[in-house]
Structures are given as structure tokens and as C-alpha cells.
Amino acid sequence: MSTVVKTPRQVHAAGGYDLKKIRADFPILHQEIHGKPLVYLDNAATTQKPLAVIEAIEHYYRRDNANIHRGVHTLSERATEAYEKTRVAAQKLINAASSSEIIFLRGTTEAINLVAQTYGRKNVGQGDEVLITAMEHHSNIVPWQMLCEEKGARLRVAPINDRGELILEEFEKLLSAKTKIVAVGHLSNALGTINPIQQIARMAHAHNAVVLVDGAQAAPRMAVDVQALDCDFYAISGHKLYGPTGIGFLYGKTKLLDAMPPYQGGGDMIASVTFDKTIYNRLPYKFEAGTPNIADTIGLGAAIEYLNQLGLENIEQHESELLGYATEQVQKIPGISVIGTARQKAGVLSFVIENIHPHDIGTILDHEGIAVRTGHHCAQPVMQRFGIPATARASFGLYNTREEVDALVRGVRKVIEVMG
């Protein structure tokens, strides 16, 4: 039923957050599910894409498709320019010191694995420790478990309190000369908790540990400044940032990236190759072996540009208002408990209803046109911490409205009525 209408973009006047105009930029939102308008509240899983992104990818394949960093012909030049333009956009998005500190990868998961397999294998040894928190996503647990198993190192886990906040004193106690890497999420996908990265980095650096931040959920929801945070690595997924799937990036401080061995071998990551010796390329290309995902990188560039036009501060404020309103409304419903009540929180509303399994909540809400995630959110240890098998999670995006929150609340009441 939706028709793709060419809308003039870049018209969101400064200060004015025009939801009607913004929603017009996202063709997928304008459809019905089971006869009801789609209410998309699964943005922590993936976000929808604005026309600017869809069109950038189409334009690339229609006009500019060529391999990059080789070939002197015009198409290759155009493709290379568009690809590298995204690197600069990504640098500016998180205020990295240099664009060569941005490594394009498939997403946050690959970024964390890269650090575990290169920095980790080189610097973590027998008896050393990697410190994470009890609220991490599986992608910030398993790569470290694999590394620790291989090296005979130990994975330590800093506990969280009943609100779902990291207990900083306990975290600090776990740091020692053995700690080589601290890996922590900026914003918990299951609880919405925002971690105090600056403080965490200061504590970790006092013990000479490097800090990797999983920024998958934070990057689309707040202005990130990696230099102010003083983290050593920061990982981002494009598809949670209103960009395409299959593309994301890792930020790393130059001196660390320079000292790290390459991740994969192949074309583009070399300066010269003979059968006796290969000299690796300079940053960032040392870590980008093979033909990369050019089209989606360009799509990601369009997404970042879109976010810049709206202003991440405006998005943050909009989502904060929505989360506050949703929390207030949902808590009025008898039998509902919100899981994750951190004082610093954004984007995510996880909840359970007494005697109703989240899976049943998800099915009934879907029948009302409402898309939420139900399950353990790839954070099983978080579920164990709260003694629940799963939650229902509504997560907000830049295009969600108060009316959609009202629809969610009606939907939850319907769940209780059906399952009553």
C-alpha cells in the first residue's frame, strides 16, 4: 500500500523535530500489519532505513559500481571517493582523531572479534584477565571466552545491581595488573542502561588495561566522542544506525592499531608481496583485506549524513521523552514490571507481565501491528541475573511517536485481556 514518494529531505529545520516529515523519509513505516498500522518498536534489533540510504545504494549500483583503491578509470575513482567519504563521516560521527582510525567491518560482532583475535592474542597470556560486565550482549562475551580459553586466561565479570546498573566499586575491585582488556557495552540492549565509560576508562587505564566499548546501541541514540570518553576501541553496527546490514566499523587508537597484527590476509591490506615477505599496508587498510562491502559502506555514509541533519542531540532528546512517557504509561498497567530501571537509561523498555510468557505477548502485539522483540535479547546472563527466562522489549527509534506508545499500551492491555 505504500508508494515511494520522492520527498525533499534536508528540510528538518534546526530545533524543530518534525516527526511527520521524518516519518515520510521511511517508506517501510507506511504499511499495515494484520490490518493495523505498523508500529515498529524493535529498533534495538535493527532500525529502518531512510530513502536517502536506499537511494544511495541504488545510485551506486546504477552509476558508480567499480572496485576501489585500484584501477584508474572514472568509475573506480567515483566508488573510491564515495567509500572514503563514509570513513570521514564515521570519523566525525564519533570524533576520532583521524579517519585512518576507522576500520570498516561487517558490524559490532566482527569488530569485537577483530580486537580479540589481534590485540587480544598478542597481549593476553596465561593467567591474564579480561574484564566484562554482567549486562553484556553475547557478542561481547563469547569472543573473550574464546580468547581466554585459547590463552589460559580468565574472564572476570563485574556485577550489576537490581536496577541493572554496573556496580562501579565492584568493577574497580576486579581490576588488577592481570587485567589486559576491559570490554563493556555503552548502552545495554536488554536493559537500556548507559554505562559511565569515562570513569570505566579512567579506572582501567590506571591498571594499564585497554578499553573496548560495544557502541551498537549507543551510537544511534547519543552523540559519542571517543576522545572525550578516552576509550581505546569503539565498535558500531551500521544497521542499528539507520544504515544497511552487513556494514559497521571499529574505531581504534592509532598507536594500538599500528602495533596490532593484521586480522585477515588478502588484497588491499598489503603494501607489497613476494613469496619471501609481505609488507602490510598502512592504516586503516591493514585491517581491510579483500574487496569490502562498498555499496553498504556508501549506504552507511548516507545514514550518517541523515543523522547529522537531524542532530543526534535532538534524536537523544526525542527518544528520552518517548521512553519516559512509555515507562510511565506501561507502569500504570497492573501486573507489569519493568526490567532495567537504571538512572542513566535510553531507548529500551524491557518488561514482563505476571503469569504471561513474553512469547505470547509478542504474538498478540504482532496481531495489533506492533513489532517488539521477545526473548533473551542475546543476553542470557542478564535474564539469569533477574531470574526470568525472557522479557518483552520495546525499543525506540528517531521516528517513533507518542501515539505509537499509546498503541503499545493498548496492545499490552489486549494481551492481558486475551491471556487473562
Add this chain to the structure above:
Amino acid sequence: MSELRELYQETILEHSRKPRNFGILETANHKAEGYNPLCGDHYTVFLDVKDGAIQNLSFEGSGCAISKASASMMTQSLKGKTTAEAEALFTKFHDLVTGHGNSAEEMGKLAVFGGVSEFPLRVKCATLAWHTLRAALRGEQQAVSTE
């Protein structure tokens, strides 16, 4: 709404609230564990099999309304059945919830799960206990998973 009512029939809701044969079976000589890692549903099925027939059975664990009601009604319909009959009923139940075959009439009370076929994502909920049962009958050691 009618599709939803088909799925969440009163019998199903009633069984999910008050599951029958729920708990550990002390006389069990077969048991198996079933797990759905995506939604966290987790059940153990206990069987007391003698002379090729299921003398008694029970289950315990937790999960959504569909999976729990399915487990509960499964235990009711299999008491006294031979292992061959149980295997045959597994196949018929699977056909029912996936919308294959037209066995609804011969399914007796289990026919209430016919509505599941309209919800493909919920088939794994309805069949988890049955897969676990089959693993228990066959003496499989590995926990079964419907993912």
C-alpha cells in the same frame, strides 16, 4: 482477533495455567530435556515405559502458554499408549500444527492446536514437548532443541 482466539483457545489457556502431570515422575525409566534457545522454553519429559507401553508420564519446566499447554495435553493423551502409537501421534500432531493433512477429527482434544498452523513462528512452541517425548522414547542423550 478471531485468529488469535483460534490460537489461544480456552482449553489451551486453562492447561497453561494448570498443567496436568506436572512434576518429576519418580518411577520414570526414560527422560529427556527439550530446550528452545531463542525463547528460553525449557522442559523435561519423564516416561515410565513397560512392555512397550507408556504406563505413566509427566513433565516439568517453563515456557509460553502454547508450549506448556501442549506438554500438558500430550501427557494426558499418551498415558497407556504403546510407544508405536505415541510415535504415530507425534506425526499426526506435527501435521496438525503445520497445517498438513486433515487429521483434526482423529486428534480428539488435541485438535485445539489446529490454530497454531496460522502462526508458523509458534509451531516450535507447540512441538517442543513432543520432540522431547520422542527423544525420551528413543533414549537420546543430547537435549533436543527446536531451533
